Amino acid sequence: MNEHYDQQFASFYMRDLELSEPHKGIMDYFRLQDELRTSVLNKDLSEALEHLKQLQSILLNRASGDYVNALQRFYLSQMVLIADEMKQMGISPMKIFCFSSACIDMIYSWTEKEDLIKGGEWFIQTLIRHIEERFHPTYEHPLIRQAVKVVNQRLEDVVEVESIARELSVSPSHLAKVFRQEAGMTLKQFCHSRKVAEAKYYLHYSFVPISDISERFSFCNQSYFTKVFKEQTGMTPLQYRRQMQERRMTGA
Structure with missing residues (x-):
């Protein structure tokens, strides 16, 4: 053979x-x-x-x-x-x-x-x-790059500063300080921005219920997901989904 x-x-x-x-x-x-x-x-x-x-x-x-x-x-x-x-x-x-x-x-x-x-x-x-x-922007600081990698691996989990710091063998306070200095936002804000970016894809291209999307990305409830989403995008998840549907229909 x-x-x-x-x-x-x-x-x-x-x-x-x-x-x-x-x-x-x-x-x-x-x-x-x-x-x-x-x-x-x-x-x-x-x-x-x-x-x-x-x-x-x-x-x-x-x-x-x-x-x-x-x-x-x-x-x-x-x-x-x-x-x-x-x-x-x-x-x-x-x-x-x-x-x-x-x-x-x-x-x-x-x-x-x-x-x-x-x-x-x-x-x-x-x-x-x-x-x-x-993955924009990218960060040069090695600790921030490692933290970002952990966040990307755990987008569908509850992501806490303490658990990331433990995995990277640094103190939570040190990680939080360096991340804010280098990224211009808190680690929690970054986690939210990544979760919202992924959730937008589901809202745009699927008919998965918003409550299920909220649960998929481990928000404590749909109301909190809506709050975070609006802070990041200026609109609610439902408004975003409808906007994307209108664009597909008009070919915009």
Whole structure:
């Protein structure tokens, strides 16, 4: 059985060597891929789209008409790399898995060249938007970065300064002081901002009852969730959901 797989792999490998040899752009592939990932993580959309365009061109030139497989496999490889970066940011494994699974379903739904090109642009824009919404601003102080990572891992739990400080082996007072100095807000305020950012996604794209969203993110009750949400956004969760529904209906 192993001999069969070895032979099959070798045939694919030799085929790709032969196909790639005439295309000098392949030599730039990994450099551009690294630059694309860096641009995405730096939230530089225009630069990321330019790198994407160059990579798409290299792959389409090499594809010899099989552009569907070429671009689908490329987007899947980028998803793997970005998922690893998300892990480093402290996103929970479950959310990384579901985010990756949804992206994979989207990628396999693109079967026409136009969809594959435009879908790739959407893919990059979506990655940057998720990073922008969930991880902006980023902090240089190592203790704050560690605290932020813990918060991101526990968004659906009750997050207290004491428990985070215990995990990071510092005193609660020291953590609270440094966090406020570096972030310009209390750790509790930051926790609320992250929970609200995640709750907005549910309000926008799902019909999950607001009471269930409140419970999912471990607010003590729906009234408190509404209070915190309004402090963060200037509107109640229901008002936000209706606004997003109106935008979808009007295409705004």
